[in-house]
Amino acid sequence: MAVASTTTPAFRTVSSGFRFSNLAGTVYKxxxxxxxxxxxxVISPVGNRVSVFDLVNNKSRTLSFENRKNIARIALSPDATVLISVDEDGRAVLVNFKRSTVLHHFNFKKPVRDIKFSPDGKFIAATHGSQIQVWQTPSHLAREFAPFVLHRTYTGHYDDVLSITWSxxxxxxxxxSKDMTAKLYTLYPVEGYRPKTFSGHRDAVLAAYxxxxxxTIYTVSRDGxxxxxxxxxDDEPSDDESDDDERMTAVAPEASTSNGPDNTIATTRWGVEARHYFMQAGAKVVSTTWHAPSNLVIVGFSSGVFGLWEMPTFNNVHTLSVSQEKITSVTVNPSGEWLAFGASKLGQLLVWEWQSESxxxxxxxxxxxxxxxxxxxxxxxVATGGDDGKVKLWNAASGFCFVTFDDHSSAISAVEFxxxxxxxxxxxxxxxxxxxxLIRYRNFRTFTTPQPVQFNSLAVDPSGEIVCAGGSGDGFEIYMWSTQTGKLIDVLAGHEAPVxxxxFxxxxxxLVSASWDKTIRVWDTFGRSSAVEPFQLKADALALAFRPDGKEVAVATLDGQISFWNVVDGTQRTLLEGRKDISGGRKADDRVTAANxxxxxxxxxxxxxxxxSCVLAGGSSKHVCLYDAxxxxxxxxxxxxxxxxxDGTQETLDSRKLTEAGPRELIDDRGDASDLDERLDRSLPGARGGDMSKRRYRPEARTKCVRFSPTGRSWAAASTEGLLIYSLDDSLTFDPFELDVDITPSSILDTLRDERHYLKAFVxxxxxxxxxLLQTVYxxxxxxxxxxxxxQLPAPYLPATLRLLAAQLAKSPHVEFHLVWLSALFAAHGKTLRQNQGEFAAVLRGVQRGLQDVQESVVRLSEDNSFALDFLIDQQKRxxxxxxxxxxxxxxxxxxQAASAAPAEIRL
Structure with missing residues (x-):
């Protein structure tokens, strides 16, 4: 008990400090x-969050802010300092991109179809129905009371504006716009100038470049x-240009004094030079982008095909099918080498290098x-399983999926390593x-039962030799197989409802099993007797977890309680009431409040x-609870x-959204969509799942599975949004005795070189x-x-020092120097590391990984040297x-020769 009293409070101080770290499992919405x-x-909207995928370092991160609803458009300033994300209702969040901190909130009051920063970063242009609003870019260095200042509102279109392109x-x-025209506007008013109209298309114009x-100006319409x-x-106006050209006689003073291309834009009499068609049968243009330095236009079609055309010759450079559904977004990097595609229906994000076709x-x-x-x-x-019948493996550090198994033909209910x-x-x-x-990436065993059973629970013993599964069948049995042979070795019967x-x-x-028959049963794996005593519960059992020491099990029941049972003597230790803690938001079709x-x-x-010491619990709610066990x-x-x-994120319903037909969220307005594919509903009446059609028009916020990492520094939740990963804040803890020192790089170097105070300089x-600088001091x-x-190193700086050593082991050749550091740290702080294993587990694993890499490199070098020496010795011998x-x-x-030259008589 003394050990528990000393270690548990230390863990409590850090266990509740988990913060949102990353969102995996979803790459594009x-x-x-x-x-x-x-x-x-690549920056991708994922629900109401924004994820950044580093293609060079093979990492991903999700910014910590959230929009009110799913993000519709995002824009990044040219210097990559400010990011603006706008949700479906037109509510925007201005974020410092590098620090991931929210600067301002703003409401455009209408859905935004497109939003763009000007190339100089001073203005933001956003669509506002049939109008365009240009705002001055707020400062990212300071917070202001009214940061968004409207520069001007531009009118002229007769339908919704779809895209904006700056010069x-x-x-x-x-x-x-949807009115099948494009217009050319000036940022500052020009005397005698009216917006130039480009007409002649027979469908909505998606983009102009x-x-x-x-x-030259290029316009792309939806019909291809x-x-x-x-x-x-010539001096005659063309059929496609408007009469407003007669008034374009003056140029802005800023334009007339510069040498840029803008001198001729306002005075140019534009006319159609050529008309081209993509000729994709049965497919509409959904997305398009333009790379001006190489004169390439990239187009994504509703059939999942994309193509590259070189303008103005309209030479088809490349055409490829990259998706089974329509490509909803396409963009190109500044060098023109990589293309990024997003397919919203499949949740796909692709980056394609078109020159090497990889x-x-x-x-x-x-x-x-x-x-x-x-x-x-x-x-x-991290392994995940979903309703689509796929098992995916994700790298917990990078957030990327590296293998997918699609052998199952129905929904996955449980996965276990x-x-x-x-x-x-x-x-x-x-x-x-x-x-x-996971070495050959194949399905090497398939376990089946004599009678068809739908499995919804799974357990694997610590040795990996036995696997058990239970579910809903005729007898509600638990089936036990041998991993080596794949044969069914035992069937455990006794439950009267689905397991x-x-x-284990x-x-x-x-082996402990929980069932809907309001009981849990403890089975002796090796010497099981015929009679197994059940532990009676007050309600249906939904989930259970073993304590790591194997003496206690936690069971969650349908009435919102968590009970803790001693599996040795079969007694209930305590009961935890969690109904009020888990109760979440109110759904749109609920007739009662969330509290009831x-x-x-x-x-x-x-x-x-x-x-x-703690238990993490999640359920059909937007909340995940962490309890002291x-x-x-x-x-x-x-x-x-x-x-x-x-659905289920609002605590109260908004009465302004109630109509005579019910809540506005439940009204299916897909029939008002402009695209035919979006209007069609191919789902069966009343169906909510089962095949690859869209079933739920409004998904619910809930958590289906929560798991702690073996290191104890993070936990993950399988939710509606994806795989949410929360980790402890790794910020440094400062000692108060040196807070008055002016810590600058020059003062650190002076302390190191002049005073030779190594500990002070290192801290x-x-x-x-x-x-x-840290490497220099080290x-x-x-x-x-x-x-x-x-x-003499204070204990709060021990994790940071170990992380530094792990990084140095991976990239620095001074192996003996690093080993001397490790030996000294372990000798001085071994007791602290042993008493706080959960806190230091992550950094110690990093050190262990670095030592293994060093060991493998030394072994490899020694083998290479021995082979080289053997080769040299063999060559010398030869x-x-x-x-x-x-x-x-x-x-x-x-x-x-001597014998042949001798006299004849001597030879005789």
């Missing part, structure tokens, strides 16, 4: 994708036509809900349990922390999503946290002073043997 100005990263000098911009020299507009050579990035989330997840034993991989070996198991409603080899959860004890000697709704007041997934105290309640596009460098410490520095052979041959030849 809707809206437009963007490249950063350096062309190395390179930021003085003109093109707009396109300037050529590199601004002497692209028009080339250039300066008219994928730079190819990611796709689960088509339906994500039902289950499991961490690998090292915490580096084997504690030993590279194997992942999955249970499905198709009546099979499958084992996947909702299974769990950490030692593998007990019992449908969401139950936990469906439980997970213990690594030391067994010993005292039953709610430590923290996490809100997985604030997205109002999901100051850790506080400043600049990698080059390498300047003499080996003789390392042991003294390690003994050379010596050849020299001996040559000497013998020469000696024999000399003797023969």
């Amino acid at each position: 809707q809206g437009n994708v963007l490249f950063t100005p350096d062309g190395n990263s 390179s000098d930021s003085r003109f911009f093109l707009t396109t 300037f050529s590199q020299d601004h002497k 036509a692209i028009f080339t507009w250039s300066k008219k050579q 994928y730079v990035l190819k990611q796709q989330g689960h088509y339906f809900d994500m039902n289950a997840l499991s961490y690998s034993s090292d915490g580096q991989q 084997a504690k030993q070996g590279q194997v992942v198991f999955s249970a499905s409603l198709d009546g099979t349990v499958r084992a996947f080899d 909702s959860a299974l769990a 004890s950490p030692l593998g000697d007990r 709704n019992s449908s969401t007041k139950a936990f469906t997934s439980l997970s213990y922390t690594a030391d067994g 010993r005292d039953g105290v709610l430590l923290r309640r996490f809100t997985i999503s604030q997205n109002l596009s999901l 100051m460098a850790l506080k400043l946290n600049e990698r080059p 390498e300047a410490v003499p080996p003789s002073a390392i042991a003294l520095l390690a003994r 050379k010596e043997a050849a020299e001996r052979d040559e000497g013998r041959a020469a000696m024999a030849l000399g003797e023969e």
